[in-house]
Amino acid sequence: MQVSMTVNGQQRTDEVEPRTLLAHHLRDNLGLTATNIGCDSTSCGACTVIVDGLTVKSCTVLALQAEGAEVTTLEGLAGPDGELHPVQAAFRAEHGLQCGFCTSGMVMAAVGVLADNPNPTDREVREGLEGNLCRCTGYHNIVRAVLTAAESGPAAGRVPTSKQEVSA
């Protein structure tokens, strides 16, 4: 079947099998391999992307369920000139990663947390990231990174949209 969606500001129309998962569509058909597949069972959050402004685990969403949607992956966060999104910058500044496998999902989930709550407490960050696992157990720096990103203001919860991308 044909599926159309806007991915990181670009309109994409592709032919997919109905059983194609969004995570596989992004990685295999669109070449956006920042989105990792970890547990493949809706537990670890490594495959978190943002669909129409809300975080989802793309291993448990059919590509067809994103028909007409605006999808943002980690590749779509940085500005057109390569300027890091405030959450990416904060993860780098606070060393919010160890092996890095969970990082793309963790960053996307963090943007979702800050979009919902621009000034979270430490506990609210932990609750907001409850769907993302770090097998290195590097949670302290991850939480610190999200709190640092929040200090940079509402931009930390901003999800780039196609309109912003096009005008940029």
Added chain:
Amino acid sequence: MIPAPFDYVRVSTVDEAVAALAEHGEDAKILAGGHSLLPIMKLRLAVPSVLIDISGVEELSYVRVEGDEVAIGAATRHHELEKSEVAQSEVPLLPHVASRVGDPQVRHKGTLGGTVAHCDPASDLPTALLALGATVVVQGPSGRRSIPITEFFLGFFETAMEEGELVVELRVPRTGSGGWGYEKFTRRENDWPIVAAAAVHLPDGSVGVALANMGGVVLKASAVEAALAEGKSIEDAAELAAEGTSPSSDMHADAEYRSHLARLLTKRALKVASGETGASTAESTAA
């Protein structure tokens, strides 16, 4: 893991969904958020030949007051229920329990109708709906019918829905400022409950109590409700919480421990509902 091949049908009205169910027969499944269905399809525990996607059916997404009740569309997502001002003021147990389901990503996709139709005995929201004495409205080829939730959950993943029917609405009483409590015991915050208890003061003056994961379906704590109606204390009534249940033993807990949890969590939920104590937090929960 990738599901077995299937055909995909997207519908935009309930009538189209009912027509598609009739056309494709018993091998067709309704897809809403997909967060119960897709995982079991990936494990090939379910192999439907057709998925009928109702996630774009706008007429199934609402939370509104209708007379003495709050009516909630079946495709209302958990996070929408969580944030609904109508739900927060009219039946605050539900948005709270919605906020305890899974994690934010799951709540962005999962739907109230989906969790009811899926009929998992450990589900949070069906437990709350059972305590509230909800009505499940289903629609099929012969029209709409209402099923009391006490007659809806028949067995392990088995409901009172007939072939060709789908859940379209949940109706619950407006409890307003009536007290409520939901106590859920998990090893990790976003896990399914090992046991959970919901208690809510209903407009007719009774107290509804229900339990998750104490048998093949979510269960009413009928003995507790009867004891409270007779004027027994919370402590005495809660001692009866495991009566009539059939908890399983698994790697998380054995049946005896689940029975203990049912009594303890029922007591806590009732005390929170009566205003005696505050709700347990992740830090204070110990059983």
